[in-house]
Amino acid sequence: xxxxxxxxxxxxxxxxxxxxxxxxxxxxxxxxxxxxxxxxxxxxxxxxxxxxxxxxxxxxxxxxxxxxxxxxxxxxxxxxxxxxxxxxxxxxxxxxxxxxxxxxxxxxxxxxxxxxxxxxxxxxxxxxxxxxxxxxxxxxxxxxxxxxxxxxxxxxxxxxxxxxxx
Amino acid sequence: xxxxxxxxxxxxxxxxxxxxxxxxxxxxxxxxxxxxxxxxxxxxxxxxxxxxxxxxxxxxxxxxxxxxxxxxxxxxxxxxxxxxxxxxxxxxxxxxxxxxxxxxxxx
Numbered sequence: 001x002x003x004x005x006x007x008x009x010x011x012x013x014x015x016x017x018x019x020x021x022x023x024x025x026x027x028x029x030x031x032x033x034x035x036x037x038x039x040x041x042x043x044x045x046x047x048x049x050x051x052x053x054x055x056x057x058x059x060x061x062x063x064x065x066x067x068x069x070x071x072x073x074x075x076x077x078x079x080x081x082x083x084x085x086x087x088x089x090x091x092x093x094x095x096x097x098x099x100x101x102x103x104x105x106x107x108x109x110x111x112x113x114x115x116x117x118x119x120x121x122x123x124x125x126x127x128x129x130x131x132x133x134x135x136x137x138x139x140x141x142x143x144x145x146x147x148x149x150x151x152x153x154x155x156x157x158x159x160x161x162x163x164x165x166x
Numbered sequence: 167x168x169x170x171x172x173x174x175x176x177x178x179x180x181x182x183x184x185x186x187x188x189x190x191x192x193x194x195x196x197x198x199x200x201x202x203x204x205x206x207x208x209x210x211x212x213x214x215x216x217x218x219x220x221x222x223x224x225x226x227x228x229x230x231x232x233x234x235x236x237x238x239x240x241x242x243x244x245x246x247x248x249x250x251x252x253x254x255x256x257x258x259x260x261x262x263x264x265x266x267x268x269x270x271x272x273x
Contacts (some may be wrong), residue, residue, distance in 0.1 A: 021189075029200070040211055052233055098191050153219055158248075
């Protein structure tokens with residue numbers, strides 16, 4: 001059952017990802033991207049990352065992709081503006097890159113460098129909100145504060161760029 | 167949730183690698199600027215999946231914090247990138263999402 005859920009989620013995630021890059025209509029692309037992210041949330045839960053699974057739904061599917069949809073609808077593209085879907089000229093390059101990357105993944109996964117502990121010694125609350133929160137506010141407090149600076153900078157940059165006249 | 171340890175990390179890494187490759191192919195072959203942007207999000211998410219898999223395997227929570235930071239970076243990137251796209255569309259006459267037509271540094 002465990003394996004079946006993993007394979008179902010992985011298949012949905014991969015096929016939805018392929019559909020994202022082959023659509024002509026960007027709104028359909030966003031919908032398939034949501035599907036892919038939700039399938040990856042299932043994989044996160046399989047990895048006992050409950051807090052990140054919730055965060056993925058709320059932040060990615062809930063906030064970032066809605067922002068995407070908002071901008072696409074604001075641009076108000078007509079159907080003839082979508083253009084031809086893919087650049088056929090670059091297709092061999094893309095296929096070559098993909099094959100090389102996949103070979104690298106297989107070689108790395110095949111090597112014995114990966115430490116195999118199979119999650120045997122995980123505590124019961126691994127990946128819970130409390131455990132991640134304690135980690136975030138003790139060992140990683142400084143990076144956490146730096147992300148707030150990053151968000152401020154991003155907000156200022158977005159405002160400056162979206163202004164009609166400075 | 168602990169009994170899920172039976173799924174080996176390699177499977178997650180392969181899924182992550184495949185999704186990353188799909189995102190990379192999308193960046194190379196897509197014409198629509200929005201779809202290129204979504205492919206970048208796909209690649210970020212594939213990296214997140216690999217980080218969480220390693221975090222589970224090593225039994226450390228630092229990877230979860232790392233994914234948290236990556237999500238923040240993705241949000242910041244989406245805000246700035248979409249602002250750039252909006253500015254691009256506002257300043258140009260032809261309203262097409264084709265990235266090949268954006269070939270001027272100044273207009």
